[in-house]
Amino acid sequence: MSFGCPTRTNKRLEVELELMPKIYDISMTIEEGMQVWKNYEAKKPRIENVQNHDQGKPHESLLTMNVHTGTHVDAPLHMLAGGETIETISLERLVGPARVLDLTHAKECITKEDLELFAIQKGERILLKTSSSYSEEFLLDFVFLREDGARYLADIGVGLVATDALGIERAQAEYPTHRTLMRGDVIIVEGLRLKDVPAGNYTLVIAPLKMTGIDAAPARALLLGD
Ligand SMILES: [Zn+2]
Numbered sequence: 001m002s003f004g005c006p007t008r009t010n011k012r013l014e015v016e017l018e019l020m021p022k023i024y025d026i027s028m029t030i031e032e033g034m035q036v037w038k039n040y041e042a043k044k045p046r047i048e049n050v051q052n053h054d055q056g057k058p059h060e061s062l063l064t065m066n067v068h069t070g071t072h073v074d075a076p077l078h079m080l081a082g083g084e085t086i087e088t089i090s091l092e093r094l095v096g097p098a099r100v101l102d103l104t105h106a107k108e109c110i111t112k113e114d115l116e117l118f119a120i121q122k123g124e125r126i127l128l129k130t131s132s133s134y135s136e137e138f139l140l141d142f143v144f145l146r147e148d149g150a151r152y153l154a155d156i157g158v159g160l161v162a163t164d165a166l167g168i169e170r171a172q173a174e175y176p177t178h179r180t181l182m183r184g185d186v187i188i189v190e191g192l193r194l195k196d197v198p199a200g201n202y203t204l205v206i207a208p209l210k211m212t213g214i215d216a217a218p219a220r221a222l223l224l225g226d
Contacts (some may be wrong), residue, residue: 030070035138067216098201109149127162131143
């Protein structure tokens with residue numbers, strides 16, 4: 001007679017593992033030598049050991065970093081005076097079906113014309129895979145979403161647009177890409193790593209650090225799929 005807890009058989013575990021979707025970690029690693037916006041020294045994260053075992057104490061580190069470091073979610077306050085702050089973006093907006101678009105051929109920027117080919121629908125979460133995913137250095141001439149592309153996505157009413165560059169735009173006075181998306185209630189995510197992810201449909205999970213009252217939050221980002 002046995003009173004032990006029921007245990008999972010190896011067979012059942014195997015089946016469960018087979019049913020598990022593939023997990024793509026599409027986040028940047030946060031470390032001191034990582035790429036930062038325009039390579040500015042002030043934007044590099046600092047990680048210092050503040051106590052350790054040699055001192056007979058638990059090992060602890062102090063992290064100092066800009067909230068726009070690596071993979072992160074922008075809140076409207078970043079580009080709109082009086083805009084909403086990061087805690088107003090619900091997890092329901094950040095988790096769910098998503099589509100990775102292959103834009104690795106784009107040279108300077110992503111235009112409305114580039115996006116029209118994909119028959120993008122209202123409410124979609126769109127991830128832009130560009131040449132930035134293939135560089136661990138910050139590309140001063142990174143491929144960005146041009147204003148007309150942002151207007152096109154906002155007019156469709158997509159739910160979220162994410163890019164693998166550290167910024168969704170550059171070289172545009174008055175930040176029209178950010179502002180058009182933010183005014184259109186489109187969530188902006190920046191700094192993804194999509195090199196290993198084929199274009200197609202996935203389940204997206206973006207989990208920003210739970211912060212409040214500020215303009216962005218660093219996030220862990222995953223895609224679940226085949
Ligand atoms: Zn940002």
